[in-house]
Amino acid sequence: MKHVRIAFVLLIAFCVLPCTVSRLIAQNLSSYNVTATVVDENGIPVIGANAQLIQGKTKQGAATDAKGHFRIQRVKAGTYKLELSFIGYLTSVQDLKVEGKNKTINLGKITLKENVRQLEGVTVKAAAADMKVKGDTLEFSAANFGMQEGDVLEDLIKKIPGATVSESGKITINGKEISKIMIDGQEFFSGDPKMAGKHLPTNMIDKLQVLDRLSDMARMSGFDDGEEETVINIQVKKDMRQGIFGNAYGGLGRGIKNDNNRYETNAIVNQFKGKSQYTIVGGGNNTNNLGFSDLGVDMSQGRFAGVGGRGRGSRGSDVAGAIPNTNPRAGVTKSWIVGANAATNLNDIWDMNGNGRYGYSDQYVETTNAIINFLPNGEMTRQDNLSYDQVYSHNAGTDMRFVWTPDKLTEIIYSPSLRFGKKNRTFSETFENINLKDESMINKGDYGMYETSKNWTTDHRIDFSRHLNTDGRTLSLSAKFDYNSNDADMIYHRNINEDSYLSKQESDFSRLGTRLWASWVEPLGGRFFMQALVNTRYRRQTNNRKNYSEVAKNEWIENDEGGKYTNDFYSFNMGANVKYLLKNMDVTLGFTVDPAMLKSKRYIGDSADYEHQDTTIHSVNFAPTFAFRYRPNKQTSLRIQYRGRSQQPNIDQLMPLPDKTNPLLEVLGNPNLKPSFSHDVFARYQTYFEKYRSSLQAMVFGNITKDAIVSDALYDINTGKRTIKYRNASGNAFIHANASFTMPLFGHNLSMRLASGGAYMRIPGYINGEKNISNTVNMSNRLSFVYQNDWLYTSITETYDLDHFQNSTSDSETANIRHYRTDHEITFNLPWGISIGSTLSWKTTNGYKPGFGNKAWNWDMFASYSFLKNKAATLRFKVYDILNSGISNNNTSTPLTVTHQRTNTVVRYGILHFIFRFNSFSKGAGRGDMREVGNRRWFRGH
Template sequence: MKKLLSLILIIFTTSEIALAQFGGPPNGGGGGDGNGRNRSTQQNTPSFEINTPKGNSKISGFIIDSTATSAVEFANISLISKTTNKPVDGTMADDKGKFLLTKVAVGDYKLQISFIGFESKIINDIKVEKGKDIDLGILKLSPISQMLDGVTVTAEKAMIEEKVDRLVYNAEKDMLAKGGDASDILKKVPMLSVDLDGNVSLRGTTNIKVLINNKPSTIVASSIADALKMIPADLIKTVEVITSPSAKYDAEGSAGIINIITKKSSIEGLTLNLDSGVGLRASNLGLNGSYRHGKLGITLGGFGRLFYNKAGTTLEQSTVKDGVTQLTQQSSDAKDNGLFGRYNLGFDYEISKTQSISSSIAFGTRNLDRNQEYVTKLFSNNNLTSTSYRDVDSKDLSNSVDINVDYIKTFKPQQEWSISTQFSQNNLTNNFDANILNGASELLSRQKNINGNTNREITVQTDYQTPIKQNQMFEVGLKSITRQVDSDYQYLYAGSTGGFSTDARNPSGLLNYKQTISSGYVSYTYSTKNKYTFKVGTRYEYTTIDAVTNVNSINIPSYGNLVPSINISKSLGTATLKLAYNNRIQRPGLQQLNPNFNASNAQNITIGNPSLKPEVTNNVELSLSKNINRTYLNVSLFGRQTNNSIVRISAPSDTLAGAIVTTFQNIGRQQTLGANIFGNTFITPKWSLNGGIDIYYNYLDGQVANATGGFSTISNTGLTIGGRITSQLQLNNGWGVQAFGGYRGNQVQLQGSQNGMGMYSLGVKKDINNKRGSIGLAAENFFGGMTMTSTLNTAQFNQKSVNNIYNQNIKLTFSYKIGNMKFVEQKKSKSVKNDDVKGGESNN
């Protein structure tokens, strides 16, 4: 493995030497501003200064799609002298269609606007007078149309786009999105994998950070899988995958950051959107409204999803202790009923042309009720010793609130200062009631686990950025996060009748966990005339932790981390080559810390570890992207090493015969070397095909307890191959068809592996009333649902569990929009982003 990592570093170095032979104008790709908002090169990676006469006038405007009344992102603008008929200046529109040319000299000009898929537009007779600015207002581009066998087709926006520092999946182009949740969208995003429970991995690791509209949420800190269930798929605009975050981002996420951008209002007037769906396994209803007039904008929305499903599991495990082999054979049937919702209220106000303030409050709720009936047989040295029946009703409930207030001051183009604040709280309940029965369904005894958790965060940050000349950018910022986690749990026991009392075998407990993170960063961007862009920075984070249980205080020393980042890109005509290195931190999440002894299944128990420390990862990446006619292709190689890795460790129980107990420890080291290949092509302007292949090799090692009471070093390796493919066809009269298929290969774990699984869907949609509404029908996993098998093999035990999800689904969707709309500029805003906590893993 070490030789392979050394080889990729040699490849990176050789590629950079080769790049030194290229020259030309500055990189014209879009960038990011650290808050997840893509900006043009002129804003985030400034181009070199054009050697032409300068003045003090400005030319500005907005570029929109004439058919969709939406912004044309990153269109190219050239200012041409009418005297010489040659370009004298240029820029690129941002992700809202806005452009700005500064320091324009007196003279007569024409403006040319161009973008792939649209007809070029020329604005003639632009006369610039001394000291006077020109606002061209809204400029409309017409999509390119051509005749194919008598049918008029129009170029569509690509499903997948690559910006300078991120990959963007345009989920709003996904016709099958309606009626699902965010996990359904993420299954289709290149480099991402989603398992049956909604747990997300990026390039083979779950050590990632998920943001929602550039902001964290305490429910994400508790469980990424649960948070994704709260977000309706049809309200997602884009999903951004950031594999090499700059110093401006928190140092969390070994593999990177996933930023989910929801659809926002870019209209003036009053609108109301209705989205609904009815299916065999889930139904949804959403209602969102917005009002915007003058300097004030208000949004109000809500979405609810009702989930009902069946599942079946089998478990077979054997343990060896004191020369006796204990064998467990278990089967269960489960019924899941869930209600997920998210509701938000927000406003923004333009104080002046250079100042604005925005605020929002969002509520989330997740109620999952699972009834599971277990049949467990225990064998001792191949002799059946007992058969037990256990009926468990578990409740996984949470409610969250996020309150943001943000202020931004703009001094001049690209020079701005902002203050962002956030209060976030998540109340989480993980309870279960268990009835122990005999074969005749006679009640023998009862058990309860009551577990309440609170996760509270208060964040304050300030950021400042300023350009240096025309080709450099300097950014600096400070941030403070105060996080308080409280967990209170108890086990109660009762006979078949009578009241409950404390279970002496599982005493009650609590955890009070306070974490304070103080951080600062500097970042510098430099663009050269020969198409190189360098973005370097460093971030320092100092963390203090006070942790107390009902038994004792936990001594976790304070620690500081210096996390550098380097991003280099080189434009090669229609191709772009990138090299990146960064250092990342992954702090433990609530479910890894919570010491509650979760024994809803008495033979497969989990318990958190409040003494966990963060893990640190070094990442290096080399990628090449190229546009070939209607095809976009990206190939990337990456290497990653994680030390002090947080690993799930399982061992036989000391008290329960045949039971396995799983916890989390900082004992692992993980090395990964992999490649991603993905592309997007338009077979015709209305028929697109995109997909990709993920290949990576994992090596893991760590120390675990052995049968003699000591420790042994174990390791595991494996190759994982996965991929996905999507095809979408736009037909006449508003009809559209989409098909999707994906496969996630075997996942290597320290003590075993998890097998691969496939997913697929097919849908059709019809737009109605001039695209104000739509009706759709979709089918998912219609050949028997999905199955996932996990296998653990050690010297002390063997375990094989099979999880069957009967999630074949057919859904009917309906959406409609009413209101008087017109395009206006969206107000610039910044917001808090807490990117430092490792997401929990679903226990369902």
């Protein structure tokens, strides 16, 4: 605690002295703040617009945030020109006189007019660039990616340079996971980007923007708190921003087997009016097209008993649970969903955004695995298993967000959420372990379980900010409360080498967390601002596990393998930051001190006679903070950031109660684990070359972790059983770099899109008592050439990935896995509303052990016909996986294992869709009579 007292004294000195000096300096200064909201002609906020006050050669500027707000601080009295600019809009210039008693000059709403060059009102002369950079925002034109009737947002994202959509539906762009989808600056089904990805039709999308959004508290205080999120903002086509519109479709089909009948149905209705948005969506299918991200997948994915789940932890610290988590894209899934989303201005001082949703899923997965295990002494074993997994789940949830701005200086945000899930799961697996040295049998057997679980979670957060003077003095406060409960009951059987028994487990898991955060921002005179902050956190995790052995049929007796375990985490983070503002850049320097305490308690015996074993761990971490932003013009930005943060172990890693549900894997926590501390670095450069309509973005981020939580594994080659424990170890490191570039070739119809990235991971661990350093290098390169005109869209994409694995315990087992893929897409948009198209892919994987390679063709084709007035109706027939190529194969490799996996999936089938588009626009639907193909508009039927 001596270090904590010293740090606290330094913090007080660091805060009080500058505040005193600032008052002396401020007495001789007279400055103003200039603020406004920038919107387009429909009242939609313009995100990332550049605002500059110009006086001779002097310029002061700021960029608009997700609500279109900007604030230019420390402006001296005088006469200026206010210039507002944004790519795609006409630059606005107006004279502004800064004077008067009111030190905050609020200009209200300023409208930017769209800069559209049209030929005879129909044809746009210049093609929009594939990718544009607007300060910190990447923007993609949807019309350049060959979207068809029935396509959804996820189909568009898959074509964006640097973007990937995983099998589970997780969206990643340039290595950063997308946490939210927004529509014209308003959140859409908050916290569930997969929902938007699978249901928003692309025919409503004009632009897709990718940006890093500061947390509410960072935006309020003006200082980055390290909790920003990467979001996608959808700009709706201008003629759809006033009125009601939507899509509805239904489809029936049949696969190569009589029992493989397929169906899909979906409807989405939108009403847009100014800043207000209302959406209702619903549908169902048996084609693995889950809608909500937590449909039977994320709500209670824990270990065998469905308890706890995985915490944040350090990279590489988690191990596989006793039973694998369910892959949402594997097997065959039937699902139904319904949901509603609303964003509106209740009045001049209240904004509301919220959603509610319900979903049901029924998933059946058959999995065949072949797993090669490498041991430090050079020995290898192979485990072959076959599993069957059936999951039924019901999930419901709601998220709300209320913003209250009673005056220009005060803002209060309240964000509550509630989620509930119920699941029934049946899992069974047969296995066989072989010693590859002499092909001898180690063991064989089977295990399985029947589980019922309920999970509910609630979060509540309130943020408050008040500007106390016109020079930038600001008080910001935040409070958060969250609670999670998961109850699981399970009956499981184990049979290994003809030794079998039946057991039962009851598990009650709960997690409660609170956070209080306070920030004081003080102007220091000139362009300097200082922030003092305090952040306290508390988290309690409890797991009460009871295990029973069967003594007779349907008669159980509790054994001593269970128990109750609690863990309390306390943290009191203090820090101070100083920011220096210039016209085109800002620099922030500071430090944090983070004392923390972990207190764990294990209860033994009945509730009336509990004994307990206490474990208390103290830690103190010091770290500087650094942030640098540079925007020399509206099309270029550079950002560099460093931050240190602590990460506490989760209860699975702490609880010293063995999980023996799987006869081949036992997991035992370590109550003596320390919190880990990571040093995180991030840098990004983006620019747009307007003359050549080309864009470049490059990014690098990584971390080094002290006291990383790593696995300590013991593998018994005589029994085939693996025991996993945890310990702290240093040397954990991760770095990721990527870049993407787009440019037109030989005119406007042909373009090139390049995305390249790589990552390095260094993960320490232990196996059979020997320290193992896992070194992994991943490289990915994707090059696309796209050609499009009024009637043709075609592209060819080459993808090459390299995975290099090596561990220190067995240098001879270095693996170099190469993945190569070629995709060719072609679509003909013919007269009379007819479109035909094809997608052909070739995938090959090399570098695995003999017999573990993978080569496959995949071919899809479609034909569609649009008819009725304004071509509102479409009939589309599509055949998936024409060659029945076995796309269910999957290979994965780590330094200690190679796994070849095959699952059942939705195989070759054809489906006939009827798609209907409807609209009722307040300004008329004349523009709806036209269809965007590439970058030009032409009348359908011509």
